[in-house]
Amino acid sequence: MTVILFNCSSGFSQYEGLDSNRRQIKEINKENEAPFADEIVAYRYKDLQYNGADVTAFGYGGVYSLELSPYTGLHFNNKIFTAVGLSGGFFQSDLRGIATFNGSAFGFVRVPINSIFLHAEYRYQNALIDVSPNLREAYGTGIFGIGYADGSQINSYFLVGFATNPKYAYTSSLGSIIYRFGFRF
Numbered sequence: 001m002t003v004i005l006f007n008c009s010s011g012f013s014q015y016e017g018l019d020s021n022r023r024q025i026k027e028i029n030k031e032n033e034a035p036f037a038d039e040i041v042a043y044r045y046k047d048l049q050y051n052g053a054d055v056t057a058f059g060y061g062g063v064y065s066l067e068l069s070p071y072t073g074l075h076f077n078n079k080i081f082t083a084v085g086l087s088g089g090f091f092q093s094d095l096r097g098i099a100t101f102n103g104s105a106f107g108f109v110r111v112p113i114n115s116i117f118l119h120a121e122y123r124y125q126n127a128l129i130d131v132s133p134n135l136r137e138a139y140g141t142g143i144f145g146i147g148y149a150d151g152s153q154i155n156s157y158f159l160v161g162f163a164t165n166p167k168y169a170y171t172s173s174l175g176s177i178i179y180r181f182g183f184r185f
Contacts, residue, residue: 050075050083052184054159058173062094065173069106069180081110081117081154087125091171102127102171110147112154119145119159127171141165143178156183 054069066089073083084107092099104125111118121143129137145161147154161178169175 048074048076050081050184052083052182054087054180054182056089056173056178056180060173063092063173065089065091067102071106071108078153079111081112083108087123091128091173098128098171100128100171108143110154112149115149115151117147117149117154117157119143119147119161121145121161123163123168125168127167129167129170137167139165139167141168145178154184157181 050073052071054067054071056065056067056069058065067087068089069085069087071083071085073081075081084105087102087104087106089102090100091102102125104123104127106121106123108119108121122140123143124138124140126136126138129135129139142164143161144164145159147157147159149155149157159178159180159182161180163169163172163176163178166176172178
């Protein structure tokens with residue numbers, strides 16, 4: 001007679017296999033995942049953007065002027081701010097019998113030193129240069145100045161400068177001297 005004996009024992013365990021390990025690795029990699037190149041460029045560009053506007057307003061003794069100059073640019077390590085923009089202005093002088101609009105394109109560099117900053121600009125504008133035959137001309141001028149800002153980020157500021165081209169003085173309320181208020185947005 002043959003007797004077969006079975007030793008029965010049961011055990012329960014759970015094995016998730018390789019899929020579980022892969023899932024955990026994917027979750028860890030998602031947390032440490034580097035963004036795509038487009039995202040890197042967009043983030044870095046957003047951090048470097050420098051957008052704002054300069055405003056000049058003057059009115060005294062029959063001479064009035066208003067100028068708005070929006071700009072966009074970049075800043076590097078909060079040490080150099082550079083931008084380009086367009087400017088539009090209105091100038092009226094009862095003494096000279098002038099009422100004219102001016103338009104210009106410009107580019108500038110600003111270097112902050114604590115709350116003070118140095119300003120260098122090149123402006124190319126179309127403006128009235130003589131009243132007799134109402135002669136307009138397009139010309140360029142360098143503008144050099146110094147400004148005071150609310151900090152090294154140059155968020156709001158006051159700027160005083162000097163235009164090197166004497167033609168600029170003809171349609172400016174203070175001659176070759178320039179002053180502007182500005183803000184960043």
